[in-house]
Amino acid sequence: MENYNGNSDVEVGAAPFQAAFKTGIVLGLITVVAYFILYFIDSTLLASGYVGLVLVAVMVGVIMIFGIEYRKELGGYMTFGVAFQFVFIALLISSLISTGGNVLLFHIIDPNLPTVLADAQMESTLAIMERFGGAGAIGGEEIDKLREGFYDNYTIVGMIKSLGVSVIISAILALILGAILKKRDKSLDY
Known part of the structure; x- marks a missing residue:
């Protein structure tokens, strides 16, 4: 059975995976390279929420660029289902690659890095609490639990939970970006 682009259903079903796989690899490599660059500049940047937001913005931009290019390959139209599959698979592949890069960085290259990042997160959290007048409300035992929780995020089990x-x-x-990337062929409306 052929769809409106002249492609068979089997080809269209496989195509989102292939295009998304390539996009996911690019996104994953961008993330890993960014982590390593940040590590070499100042490892505490890896614990910054702002850096995370910038990386998410870059990922969304890359997905939009590759998604629009993929939609053009399909003839200029893409259903929501195909767009969702494309984005979700790309993000999933990217997450797997970046988690692998983090395991390499945190447990092989610099096993002390989780402690450094947990301490940086702790300092940042205490500074925020101090700004809002709540730093004195937390005791030493709670601070230790909080620090341990931050450290646990950088263990392999913590990274799997994060995955x-x-x-x-x-x-x-993928739901949001799929809705943005989809484009309906209005010539098929009767």
């Missing part, structure tokens, strides 16, 4: 959360966030982002 699970990343899958959920990827699905939500």
Whole structure:
């Protein structure tokens, strides 16, 4: 059976995976390279929320560029389902690659990095609490639990948990970006 682009359903079904796989590899490599560059500049930048937001913005931009290019390859039109699959698979592949890069960075290249980042997050959290007048409300035991929680995020188990959360966030982002990338062929309306 052929669709309106003249491609068979099997080709169209496989095509989102192939295009998304390539996009996911590019996104994953961009993320890993960014982490390593930030590590060499100042490792505490890896614990910054602002850096995370910038990386998410870059990822959205790259996905939009590759998604629009993929839509052009399909003849200028793409259903929501295909757009969702494309974005979700790309983000999933990217998450797997970046998690692998983080394991390499945090546990092989610099095993002390999780402690440095947990301490940086702790300092940032305490500074925020101080600005809002709540720094004195937390005791030493709570601070130790908080620090341990930050450290746990950088363990392999913590990274696997983060990967699970990343899958959920990827699905939500795929819904949003899929809705933006889809384009209906209005000539098929009767």
